[in-house]
Amino acid sequence: MSELVLVSPADCLDLRSRILRPGQPLKACNYPGDADPRCLNAAVRLEDDGPLVAIGTLHHDPRDTDDASSEVWRIRGMAVEESCRRQGLGAQVLKTLQAVAEARGGGVWANVRTPAREFYAAHGFVAQGEEYELPGIGPHVLMTWRPAP
Numbered sequence: 273m274s275e276l277v278l279v280s281p282a283d284c285l286d287l288r289s290r291i292l293r294p295g296q297p298l299k300a301c302n303y304p305g306d307a308d309p310r311c312l313n314a315a316v317r318l319e320d321d322g323p324l325v326a327i328g329t330l331h332h333d334p335r336d337t338d339d340a341s342s343e344v345w346r347i348r349g350m351a352v353e354e355s356c357r358r359q360g361l362g363a364q365v366l367k368t369l370q371a372v373a374e375a376r377g378g379g380v381w382a383n384v385r386t387p388a389r390e391f392y393a394a395h396g397f398v399a400q401g402e403e404y405e406l407p408g409i410g411p412h413v414l415m416t417w418r419p420a421p
């Protein structure tokens with residue numbers, strides 16, 4: 273079984289740290305939007321009270337663009353335990369975050385790690401512009417998604 277649960281940012285720190293920021297201080301795994309009441313963290317666990325094996329976070333984070341309302345929500349911190357990948361767990365989390373963003377109105381953007389690009393593309397995200405390097409993390413590409421009209 274897999275169960276989708278809503279959790280706190282603190283609950284996400286272990287996976288964020290081990291998968292997304294290995295070797296960096298735990299405080300690097302706190303995001304500026306975590307304290308915002310609109311922050312939503314979706315997660316999956318495989319057994320009652322078991323550890324989280326997939327996580328993802330939705331923040332209210334309008335981009336500094338001409339049309340500031342166009343991409344209001346940001347997805348970050350998507351991570352799946354290595355032994356649990358390619359089983360649809362990341363998709364469960366991402367679809368939940370997309371559904372919440374759609375219900376709240378507005379589009380979604382994410383700074384996507386290049387190896388995860390196909391994962392986001394499989395869920396309707398479109399790359400914008402060229403890849404770029406985030407120091408200490410690696411190559412990324414900006415990707416956006418809007419609900420169907």
Ligand SMILES: CC(C)(COP(=O)(O)OP(=O)(O)OC[C@H]1O[C@@H](n2cnc3c(N)ncnc32)[C@H](O)[C@@H]1OP(=O)(O)O)[C@@H](O)C(=O)NCCC(=O)NCCS
Binds near residue numbers: 357363385
């Ligand atoms: C990216 C990540 C979250 C995907 O989670 P996942 O649970 O493995 O993904 P899913 O099983 O839900 O995959 C759904 C679909 O996405 C695509 N996909 C997922 N991982 C992929 C990969 N490595 N390469 C190509 N396509 C991929 C496929 O279309 C897949 O469907 P399929 O398995 O039927 O082919 C996971 O690989 C991960 O934690 N990676 C390390 C951390 C990371 O890079 N996070 C993203 C930060 S932007």
